[in-house]
Amino acid sequence: MTGWRIRDFHSDDLDGILRLWEEMTAAKTEPVYGLSEVLASCQKDDAVIALHGDEVVGAAVGRAAHAQGWVVFLATAQRFQGRGIGTALLAALEKKMSRHGLTKLSALMPESATRVDAFVKRGFEVKQHLRYFERHIPVQREELRSLSELGGRILPRDLWEGVGGMRTEKELLERRLVLPLAKPDMAEQYGVVPPKAVVLFGPPGTGKTTFAKAIASRLEWPFVEVFPSRLAADPKGLAGALRETFLKISELEHAVVFIDEVEEIAAQRGGEPPSPLQGVTNELLKIIPAFREQPGRLLVCATNFIRALDSAFLRHGRFDYVIPIGLPDVAARQAIWERYIPEGMKITVDPSALVAASDGFSPADIEYAARRASQQALERALFEGADESTPGGPGTEDYLAAIRSTRTTVSAQVASEFLEDIERLARL
Structure with a gap:
């Protein structure tokens, strides 16, 4: 028995x-x-x-x-x-x-x-020399519908590695944001509370959006970008649409939520009569504390004009860090240029000359100059009777000419004000 x-x-x-x-x-x-x-x-x-x-x-x-x-x-x-x-x-x-x-x-x-x-x-055989590999899928099937409704997406896994140069900014974001969020148990062991919200500020076109996407890619969390201009058309009004959007985001297990040009909805309040946007700013100030209570979330707000933000918006308890993102350094400019030089021309083009000539350029400026050089080289080749079988492309001089004719986004005054903002407002 x-x-x-x-x-x-x-x-x-x-x-x-x-x-x-x-x-x-x-x-x-x-x-x-x-x-x-x-x-x-x-x-x-x-x-x-x-x-x-x-x-x-x-x-x-x-x-x-x-x-x-x-x-x-x-x-x-x-x-x-x-x-x-x-x-x-x-x-x-x-x-x-x-x-x-x-x-x-x-x-x-x-x-x-x-x-x-x-x-x-029972007759099972032990198989030798086998390895077990496991990967956790970042978004479960039941979340995909909510993510789709929000216009969110899963970004490619290599965006973080693709950010060339900017070593100081990358290391800071890695240490302050990525590692505590990626290893919450270890962070708790050391008494570190993972960040919930961060402001990235700097001159226009310096790559704040790129960094926000790279953080989501590095964490393998869904990336949800909130567009205030689109929400403004909602029948519930901008404040109501903003509130409903964040309620939907709460249904996701993890999310990096990105608001670009946040000064549009978080500008300094005041004046008589009160601006209609003051109600939106008030709503956003209420949303952030509730957002911070949810695990597996990171709010990234970006602004070109940090001085325009409401003083209550930046205070401790709402944002963990206020991080400056400046113009690309030498290594970053080299990486950006190499991204736009056609493969067949990389042997002949001197990238060091382009890097030196584009000091003070933003990533957007470099992209504009690179595309301008390519367009002008194509037009010249077609005017001279070249066809698809004729090898060619923009050369070093084409790029240098395009650099000379490009007006930089960041003026000397803006660059100087950025340094003042770092001293006065940055929280690292």
């Missing part, structure tokens, strides 16, 4: 599965599949349990994937181990899964697992 019996899983067995899971984790044998996956497979896939009286003392859960089956969970209560329950559970699970027409049944075990005799007795 075994004292135990095996039957199919019933929905009221979930508590028993949970107790087995907790017993395994307490013994420091963390299963490969997460608890939510195991519980979902119990109800959607195939599962059998071992009972001693009315107590669940063992369970085996399987999932079919085409012609291959996977053992998602196998556990036996500690005081019932060594009685053959595991082997019997595997046999019952294999029988139950036979309806799928499986050609192979496989299992992944944590390296710390010591009791593998049930698999061996």
Whole structure:
């Protein structure tokens, strides 16, 4: 008499599965599949349990994937181990899964697992020289609808690496924002509270939007850009539409929320009569504290005119950091130029000459000069009778001529005011 019996899983067995899971984790044998996956497979896939009286003392859960089956969970209560329950559970699970027409049944075990005799007795072979790779998908299927309604998206994973140069800014953003958000448990261990909101400020065209997107890419969080100009057309009004947008964002598990040119909705309040936008500023000031209470969120606001922002907007408790983003340094300018020089011309073009000549240029200025040089080189080639079979492209002189004819976005006065703003308002 075994004292135990095996039957199919019933929905009221979930508590028993949970107790087995907790017993395994307490013994420091963390299963490969997460608890939510195991519980979902119990109800959607195939599962059998071992009972001693009315107590669940063992369970085996399987999932079919085409012609291959996977053992998602196998556990036996500690005081019932060594009685053959595991082997019997595997046999019952294999029988139950036979309806799928499986050609192979496989299992992944944590390296710390010591009791593998049930698999061996059931005829499983230990495969040597295998490695297990795992990647967590950043956005779950049920979130995609909310993300789509917000106009959000998942950005490519390489944007952070693609930001060339700007080493000081990148290192600062990495240390202050990315690492505490990417490793929240370690941050908590050290008493660090991950940031919830940050302001990026600097002259126009210096790459604030690029950095916001790069942060989302680095974290692999959805990127949601809020456009006040679009919300203004909403029948509920700008303030109401702003409030509803942030309510929808709260449905996402993670999000980097970006508001560019935030001074449009957070300008200094005052004047008689009050400006209609003061109500919008008031609403935004109410939204930010509620936003900060939600985990897995980062609000990034960008402004070209930080002096125009309402003083209450920037105070401690709303924004963790106020970070300056200035003109690209030498390494950044080189990386930007190399992005726009055609592949076939990189051997002949001298990028160092372009970098030196474009000192004081913003990324937008460099893009404009590069495209202007390409356009002028194309027009010249067509005027001279060249066709697709004729090799060619813009040369160093074409780029230098375009640089000379480009009016920089950031004037000397704006650059000087930016340095003053860093001294007065930056919070690093």
